[in-house]
Amino acid sequence: DGGITQSPKYLFRKEGQNVTLSCEQNLNHDAMYWYRQDPGQGLRLIYYSQIVNDFQKGDIAEGYSVSREKKESFPLTVTSAQKNPTAFYLCASSKKQAAYGYTFGSGTRLTVV
Amino acid sequence: AQKITQTQPGMFVQEKEAVTLDCTYDTSDQSYGLFWYKQPSSGEMIFLIYQGSYDEQNATEGRYSLNFQKARKSANLVISASQLGDSAMYFCAMRERGTGANSKLTFGKGITLSVRP
Numbered sequence: 001d002g003g004i005t006q007s008p009k010y011l012f013r014k015e016g017q018n019v020t021l022s023c024e025q026n027l028n029h030d031a032m033y034w035y036r037q038d039p040g041q042g043l044r045l046i047y048y049s050q051i052v053n054d055f056q057k058g059d060i061a062e063g064y065s066v067s068r069e070k071k072e073s074f075p076l077t078v079t080s081a082q083k084n085p086t087a088f089y090l091c092a093s094s095k096k097q098a099a100y101g102y103t104f105g106s107g108t109r110l111t112v113v
Numbered sequence: 114a115q116k117i118t119q120t121q122p123g124m125f126v127q128e129k130e131a132v133t134l135d136c137t138y139d140t141s142d143q144s145y146g147l148f149w150y151k152q153p154s155s156g157e158m159i160f161l162i163y164q165g166s167y168d169e170q171n172a173t174e175g176r177y178s179l180n181f182q183k184a185r186k187s188a189n190l191v192i193s194a195s196q197l198g199d200s201a202m203y204f205c206a207m208r209e210r211g212t213g214a215n216s217k218l219t220f221g222k223g224i225t226l227s228v229r230p
Contacts, residue, residue, distance in 0.1 A: 042222040104158035
């Protein structure tokens with residue numbers, strides 16, 4: 001079955017370290033997205049990519065970086081420059097057309113220790 | 114300006130009763146899609162229902178229906194016969210066609226629904 005896979009489910013990071021969150025999809029979707037969610041809050045867009053080798057900043061890109069070398073993969077790196085990285089991170093993918101919503105991964109919960 | 118507005122505080126409903134979750138939106142596009150997602154405590158986002166701006170009939174998916182009032186720019190979710198498993202956070206979202214290749218979903222802040230036994 002097609003889907004979108006995020007790993008790991010839980011991640012612990014020491015202050016000052018970079019960590020990379022994995023997101024892979026086999027839905028043949030062109031677009032992929034990363035969102036951050038804080039407890040009891042909505043989703044905030046970090047980065048998105050509409051095509052391989054191209055990506056755009058979302059609303060809260062500072063302290064994060066991404067790459068899109070393959071259509072199936074869109075990893076997110078949380079750098080040491082991100083001041084408050086403890087959050088729940090959701091990856092999503094979609095077709096480009098407006099009639100299509102997003103398919104989400106199951107999320108990664110990142111905690112800074 | 115907010116494009117998707119969900120202003121209800123936490124909602125409570127008795128099991129087996131119906132509940133309406135409010136959503137209003139703002140767009141100048143004529144072509145757009147409206148979506149509702151459910152997020153249980155596990156964190157996954159589950160797609161519930163879709164309404165296209167040109168659809169004349171209100172969308173329905175099992176116990177979920179979307180009360181679409183285009184002139185009022187509202188897209189309320191109605192859950193009939195609530196079940197304990199419906200307790201979750203619910204997000205309304207819109208995707209406009211006008212921005213073409215950069216068309217993205219815009220989410221509301223969400224509404225927490227608790228179903229009482």
